[in-house]
Amino acid sequence: MRIKKARQILRSFADDTRLRIINLLSKQELNVTELHKILGSSQSNISKHLARLRLTGVVGDFRKGFNVYYHIYEPENRAHKKLITAIIAGLSELKIFKKDIVKLNVIKKLEKARIKGKKRKENEYV
Amino acid sequence: MRIKKARQILRSFADDTRLRIINLLSKQELNVTELHKILGSSQSNISKHLARLRLTGVVGDFRKGFNVYYHIYEPENRAHKKLITAIIAGLSELKIFKKDIVKLNVIKKLEKARIKGKKRKENEYV
DNA sequence: TAACTATATGAGTATATGTTCATACACTAT
DNA sequence: ATAGTGTATGAACATATACTCATATAGTTA
Numbered sequence: 001m002r003i004k005k006a007r008q009i010l011r012s013f014a015d016d017t018r019l020r021i022i023n024l025l026s027k028q029e030l031n032v033t034e035l036h037k038i039l040g041s042s043q044s045n046i047s048k049h050l051a052r053l054r055l056t057g058v059v060g061d062f063r064k065g066f067n068v069y070y071h072i073y074e075p076e077n078r079a080h081k082k083l084i085t086a087i088i089a090g091l092s093e094l095k096i097f098k099k100d101i102v103k104l105n106v107i108k109k110l111e112k113a114r115i116k117g118k119k120r121k122e123n124e125y126v
Numbered sequence: 127m128r129i130k131k132a133r134q135i136l137r138s139f140a141d142d143t144r145l146r147i148i149n150l151l152s153k154q155e156l157n158v159t160e161l162h163k164i165l166g167s168s169q170s171n172i173s174k175h176l177a178r179l180r181l182t183g184v185v186g187d188f189r190k191g192f193n194v195y196y197h198i199y200e201p202e203n204r205a206h207k208k209l210i211t212a213i214i215a216g217l218s219e220l221k222i223f224k225k226d227i228v229k230l231n232v233i234k235k236l237e238k239a240r241i242k243g244k245k246r247k248e249n250e251y252v
Numbered sequence: 253t254a255a256c257t258a259t260a261t262g263a264g265t266a267t268a269t270g271t272t273c274a275t276a277c278a279c280t281a282t
Numbered sequence: 283a284t285a286g287t288g289t290a291t292g293a294a295c296a297t298a299t300a301c302t303c304a305t306a307t308a309g310t311t312a
Binding site for chain 3: 011015017041042044045048049063065066068
């Protein structure tokens with residue numbers, strides 16, 4: 001591995017917002033709006049952090065309907081993967097992470113409720 | 127662990143010069159001049175990077191005669207130690223690291239030769 | 253004490269970074 | 283096609299960073 005790549009990866013992790021994004025994505029894939037709601041920061045800001053993580057190869061993305069979903073990317077390069085995995089493993093027990101996971105669950109529940117409501121509404125027309 | 131501390135530790139690693147310092151110190155303790163000679167950067171710059179690593183708790187230092195020696199510090203906090211150890215483990219196979227180790231050995235040999243020469247010179251007065 | 257060696261630090265500069273605001277772009281649904 | 287939803291990006295700003303040069307400080311040796 002080149003030192004430049006190692007530095008880029010480490011820099012990717014060296015920010016509160018990105019650390020929290022990485023933690024959340026290590027649990028499950030999420031779209032920009034969900035991350036925006038959980039983290040409280042502006043949509044613009046979240047999007048830029050995601051772009052940076054994507055360019056570094058830490059996360060990948062794909063579109064699903066309206067939304068762009070992000071997930072932790074598995075690098076082909078063995079050394080890159082090793083470094084990323086090692087850092088994530090070393091980051092356990094961050095207190096704020098637990099709070100974010102709680103928020104994540106709240107958001108997901110609200111989404112489910114919203115979808116159910118929509119379906120009921122749609123059914124009214126049947 | 128607090129996210130601030132995690133960020134500080136990760137930032138400490140997110141720089142080429144500091145990465146190389148950490149790699150060298152993970153092999154053996156070294157003083158400022160030795161690091162300065164191996165890495166080629168200015169003494170002032172090396173000293174500042176070491177100060178930063180010291181403040182973050184990644185390295186420790188002690189004086190021995192003329193010199194201040196630095197070494198990888200073992201943090202008391204288990205989570206801190208886990209993170210630092212994980213990153214160092216993940217950083218294996220960095221190409222430039224091997225070159226630095228070669229330089230390290232050269233410097234150490236030159237030091238030994240210099241000391242021998244000094245002793246011989248001193249003996250001439252006997 | 254004075255000269256010397258090793259290390260640390262302040263000033264100054266160029267560059268990078270994180271953030272917000274506004275707006276452009278991509279896609280969907282009516 | 284047009285309105286609406288979700289995402290990305292450019293401009294602007296404040297702050298942080300890495301570096302060099304010069305100088306101060308700490309400790310050693312003659």
